Amino acid sequence: MRYLPLTDADRSAMLAVIGAGSIDELFADVPAEARLAAPIAGLPGHASEMAVERHMARLSANNTTAGAVPFFLGAGAYRHHVPASVDHLIQRGEFLTAYTPYQPEIAQGTLQVLFEFQTQVARLFGTEIANASLYDGSTACWEAIAMAGRITRRGKAVLSGGLHPHYVETARTMARFTGDRLDTAAPELSATPDDEAVIARIDGETSCVVVQYPDILGRIPDLAKIASAAQAAGALLIAVVTEPVALGVLQSPGSLGADIVVGEGQSLGVGLQFGGPYLGLFGCREKYVRQLPGRLCGETVDADGKRGFVLTLSTREQHIRREKATSNICTNSGLCALAFSIHLTLLGGKGLAAMAKLSHAAARSTAAALAAIPGVAVVNSHYFNEFTVTLPRDARQVVRALADRQVLGGVSLGRLYPREEGLAKAMVVAATECTTDEDIAALAAALKEVLA
């Protein structure tokens, strides 16, 4: 077995030191009836690297990859071009095979990266501080709702109809068990987001208002207006960003008054990966720092006075506070945070803005091409790189028919909202800097054919 260095001679010598006759004897504490005498029957034995690679390559080939066809899917996961150096750097063994930096003297590499990552996220979101990452956007969103409950000591969260339905479902699961109340709504196919409706649902029990920016249909809420209304009622505004590239051309949620900003970092550095691992981003006002979930890296000095970094404020965390911790999270998304940080370093503010503008322009071209098809209408008045179209028939069937023509055309709202009949004929379509004019022409042609 290529991964196991011990030889039989080593094993014998070691057993002699231990005073045991065999490895099986070391398992004497396991009750005899639960001890398996041999490898589990019916499972295959070990395999060579070549054989495993061949098996996995066969499975890999049985998928339509985004890069191989015209591709327009978004709804919380976006395909951007990731520079080659990102993947090279995250595969350095010193990053890839390190642990959580519990021993800072020999983990300054990871710690400095986390400090830089926290600063990048805070600047991108327009918040005062940010943490060292959570699992993904959906779990970060629930953590923010729970945190707002701790801060305001209120138990009702108002969720915008534009919040990603998987995020709503994740919060619903948790709220069912924690006793928090969620005031939810399904999205409506209107040109502008539900800002006024959200504001109307705020009351004196409301701990927070959760608004996605841009929202699930691609519309762009006026966060400043919602922030003032929420704060006037003693509630916090939680802004949710599922496409951080948008902040290259849109005002940051923090600058518009959001108290907590969470997001999905996948679109920078991480890639699609069929949904995970992704990267939970979390920023907020500095005064809430002791209510933050997850790890934090802070600057300090060593015994010689040299600048260095450590994990800090761990009295919030499960390994110290146990049942009184702010969250149960332990392992987070360290390597994805590194990838995000490297990609953002390569881009810089100027590069991020350019990438965002190109993504928006590609979406505009796509929208224009689709709107020209009889029976197709663009819903949004404004959008970043994703917009919603209505079709003359069930969008689930249309999406499958497009896939049969080797076009991945969008995400049907029927799949995201199976119980909302009124959304069944709508589809969200996303474009990025990767989208070409040929892709757009192919989508338009295929859609025309499917709808004909």
Added chain:
Amino acid sequence: MNVINPAGWRPAMGENVPGTPVQTFTGNRALQLEEALLFELGSADRSGVDFPATDTLDLAGLGPMARSDIPDLPGLSEPETVRHYTRLSRQNYAIDLGLFPLGSCTMKHNPRLDEKVARMPGFADVHPLQPVQTVQGALGVINELAQWLIELTGMHGVAMSPKAGAHGELCGLLCIRAALEAKGDPRDVILVPESAHGTNPATAAFAGFKVENIPATDEGRVDTAALIARLGPDVAGVMITNPNTCGLFERDLKVIADAVHAAGGYVYCDGANFNAIVGRVRPGDLGVDAMHINLHKTFSTPHGGGGPGSGPVVLSEALAPFGPLPFTARQADGSIRLIEEEQAHEDHPQAFGRMCAFHGQMGMFTRALAYILSHGADGLRQVSGDAVLNANYVLRSLDDVLDAPFGNAGHCMHEALFSDDGFAEGFSTLDLAKGLIDEGYHPMTVYFPLVVHGAMLVEPTETESKAGIDQFIGAMRSLAQRARAGDELLKSAPHLAPRRRLDETLAARRPRLVYREG
């Protein structure tokens, strides 16, 4: 004057005196290189990515929320970026550099085939919401891994979506909660042994339960009598780690499970240490109802400096109907269905809901499956055998110089536990751990489990050679003797790392969590 590090530490170029460390202008020490912060190096108008011109693009479609300025994010060219992160990487210890005996964390070799496989385009470049007919191979990976996890644990079903161990714990407890609610039997107490990982009580509280601690015996195991005595109509379940955090197998788990079931509760097993028994013991045979498996421990997906992990939860027949969405099912024609919200009401009506967006940690599934297929059933059995052999070898090679509090309780499992008993006055576990850094090792887990004074938990794993372990034992013996003798130099260790001991009190008293100029 150090121009690339203007706001950071400015090394004073002291006098070079014979017999003292040589002072350098840069602060670098040959291959040990200082690195400034990104914010001291980069600027918002610099970039390592080329794009077509954007000046003429019409941005009116963005509407009133558009920004007029550029985000305040420093950029670097590609060569500067590669150098920045490469230099930072060299300030880290890692498995690739040497033995990483962090108990309970299972720092074993990460096979590079698994990295290659995870990057195959059919896994890395597919969107989670593509039509299922276009992702049959990716769903096949999830389904095949799920089958392996079920077979290896002797359980009934598996929830694949939890994103890490603690998230898996939450999944298991929510299944228990949902099962009790379905029976109309709400209970609100979870029993947790005091030796448990901190995530156990934190998760139970996060899921809305009250937590009660169960003491350990002098032998380092759960006090079975105390646990059984506490069972009653308010107890929803117990969370037990097996093998436990003292590195011992909980011999009574089946007895405990039978008693918990008889009292109407459920058994959650923290599977963080499943690597010690994989291929030799199936938790399903011990009466476990739910157990998470850290793919980043047992099946060696890389830890990445703090994640991502992956924590699928295997479930008993009693809990499987309540597992979260989504999951996969192979159909008669061989194709694989994805059961999510759209189909749940027919196929999985009792699901407690969704734990996260999309389908879980696909990138970890591909790596774990490649790892499992490489080892096979026979190799996995050898994995647990060698891991336990290495730990016992460490235990018996050190128990004459370090106190092993449960050394007489029989063989240990995959990790060896020591205490600071016998150190000279004023010398602590921390001093020995920091001394290990100077010897070129990452320290073991320290001060955990809490039931042992000055605990040192050493997990060598199965991917270390005997020669490598012998050298580590030599270093440990030397350090143990220095701690017993009261060698003052140990108290200021490490002396040779990129940084000396860091002021954690300062960091917490005056938190600086982001870079600010000046």
